[in-house]
Amino acid sequence: MNDIVSFIMSALSYFIISHFIYRITNKIKWAYGFLIIIFLSSMYEFIPVVLMTNDLYVILYVFLIRVFPVLFSSVLFIKFTGGLSFRSRRIKTPKLKEKKDEIFTTSYLIKFTYLMFVFALIVIGLSIFFIEDLLQYILFFLGSGVIIYGIVVLYQLRAFKSDVIVLIVGKQKENIYMRELNPKQAIITIKDIYQNENYLIDKFATVYIYEQNKLKEKHYLYWIATSQPFDIEDPMFKKTTLGYKEHIAELMKYHDAIIKLEKHKLSYTKINEKKYKK
Incomplete structure (x- = not known):
């Protein structure tokens, strides 16, 4: 019975923690890195068994208990994230297909972080009572790491106010519209907010707005780079100007970019910027 519990807890722990890393950081490489570390640690326990015994039953038993859970959780993770890929697919412009840029709203990330607190506590408790040897320490420290990371995330979001969609129309970024997202929304794409089948709507930046070193807003910038700018008639979008237009x-x-800006009364200063090619 303990072996079954150990297998289930190990597989679920690896999958959920890797998924947590991916959702929080939006970096799938970090999640794969976590799974690789766990796989190497399981092989560290499995290889000596192979070298020291000729009993196939023992070898199979250790493989199923130590190695197979991480392989199983890796397959689940790859399936749920759409396949083994470290790079985003390029957009084929002739067909005007939009890349599926999902936005994980901040309210969703906060709720997910609290959920991971509960899960991490369960993993720590079960690792103490049902799991032994190196795996026990790995799960204990991973659970503790998740809790510490979650506390850091919540502290960084302590002053957060809103997620905002910024839709820019025109090659020269002539018309700018904003729409504040409903905090109850979780995972969305631009098509959930605005649809126009005549144009490619390209997400090209995420801007973090800080005030006195506290994160206040996230702006998700989309661009319709048409030579004939038009007005958006949706009343949910408010026409505006961007105080940080020179920074974009x-x-x-x-391309995509992550830009962090410090907001002052009449201007913005750049804290950090990272650019990516899709």
Whole structure:
């Protein structure tokens, strides 16, 4: 019975923690890195057994208990994230297909973090009472790490106010519209907010707005780079101007960027910027 509990807890723990890493950081490489570390640690326990015994039953038993859970959880993770890929697919512009840029709203991340607190406590408790040897320490420290990381995330979001969609129309970024997202929304795409089958709507930046070193807003910037700017008639979108327009002026289509800005009374200063090619 303990072996079955150990297998189930190990597989679920690896899958959920890797999924947590991916959802919180939005970096699938980090999740794969976590799974690789767990796999190597399981092989560290499995290889000596193979070298020291000729009993196939013992070898199979250790493989199923130590190695197979991480393989099983890795397959689940790959399936749930759409396949083994470290890079985003390129957009085929002739067909005007939009890349599925999902937005995980901040309210969703906060709820998910609290859920992971509960899960991490369960993993720590079960690792103490049902799991032994190296795996016990791995799960204990992973659970503790999740709790510590979650506390850091919640502290960083302590002053957060809103997620905002910024829709820019025109090659020269002439028309700018904003729409604040409903805090109850979880995972969305631009098509959930605005649809226009005549144009490619390209997500090209996420801007973090800080005030006195506290994160206040996230702006998700989308661009319809048409030579004939038009007005958006949806009343949910408010036409506006961007106080930080100079900080996005050089950004290009089919790229993505993460920009962190400090907001002052009349201006913005850049804290950090990272650019990516899709």
